Amino acid sequence: MDARLRITALLTASTLGLALTACGEDGSAEDPTPAGSTTSPSASPPTDATDATDEPTAEPTNPAPSEGDAETTVPAYFVGDTPQGARLYREFRRVSGDPYVAAAALVTGGDVLDPDYRSLWPDGSFADVRQEGDAIVAEVADDGWATRGGLSANGARLAAQQLVYTLQGVAQERLPVRVVDGEGTPVPLFGLEGDLAQASPLEVLALVSISGPEEGATVSGTFTAGGVASSFEANVPWQVRDSGGKVVLDGYATAEGWMDKLYPWASEVDVSDLAPGTYTFIARTDDPSGGEGGGPMEDSKTITVE
Known part of the structure; x- marks a missing residue:
């Protein structure tokens, strides 16, 4: 079977295989740190930032929990729509106080920067979130999240994975x-019993995502866009579109690998010839099926060119 038939089969399997398992698998590697002339409303992704699917770096993104008003950069996972169904996307955020509590509050509160993202969590908040030995303990304030409520079975699992990926990050x-619960007794979350483990990244994460530039970033000259992807033959096409939707720049990045997990990708983007204004940067997976699998996955960020 040639490579294009293999990847078409893979895409079809991904479309059908969104039942989110409770067993974890090794996933994406480190993101390259976006560089260049960029500023944004929140902190840029930290140097050597890792996904929760990686081993810790020599200088972890998040050291021991902060005290007082000290700030920490945390990854928060939210839900976005793709042709293959809802998937998780990540934002790096600066938070004050304990990073576990603050990161969980971003997820449960649906506090997103990118308007394309959302949280599946109903209203509420955790009483506490902390690491105890070989587990992360999330203490609920009441039994409001014990059952699925209005969530579908897959929605409940994906909401749980929002929390798992965020806290593991x-x-x-x-x-x-x-x-x-408040007495330390394990309780169900959205009807899911027992400890929650990370589901396979290829099943729950978007197959392409942008870590930089961030939503709302201001850029000038040449900047480095980057993120992670699992795309056909490691090809990650990108575009810059103006406010009317016209493509004014395009190119592609070559990720460090593909198929078995998410790999880092990065590309230099020269906006020096663009008029100042608001644009959209879009990164996609390559689509060898010609749309038969529903079309490519993508991520987009609104940027301002100075």
Whole structure:
């Protein structure tokens, strides 16, 4: 079977295989740190930032929990729509106080920067989130999240994975997430019993995402766009579109790999010839099926060119 038939089969399997498992697998590698002339409303992704699917770096993104008003950069995972169904996308955010509590609050509160993202979590908040031994413990304030409520079965699992990926990103370890009541007794989350483990990244994460530039970033000259992807033959096409939707720049990045997990990609983007104004940067997966699998996955960020 040639490569294009293999990837078409893979895309079809991904479309059908959105039942989110409770067992974790090794996933994406480190993101390249976006560089160049960029500023944004929140902190840029930290140097050597890792996904929760990686081993910790020598200088972890998030050291021990902060005290007082100290700030920490945390990854928060939100839901976005793709042709293959809802998937998780990540934002790096600066938070004050304990990073576990703050990161969980971003997820449960649906506090997104990118308007294309959302949270599946109903209203509410955790009483506490902390690391205890070989697990991350999330203490619920009441039993409001014990059942699925209005969530579908897949929605409940994806909401749980929002929490798992976020808290594991804070810990920089693939620790199980244990949901407990005020007395420390394990309780169900959206009908899911037992410790929550990371589901396969290829099943729950978008197959392309942009870590930089961030939503709302201001750029000038040449900047480095980057993120992670699992795209046909490691090809990651990108575009810059003006406010009317016209493509004014395009190119592609070559990721460090493809198919078995998400790999880093990066590309230099020269906006020096563009008029100042608002644009959209878009990165996509390559689509060898010609749309038969529903079309490519993509991520987009609104940027301002100075």
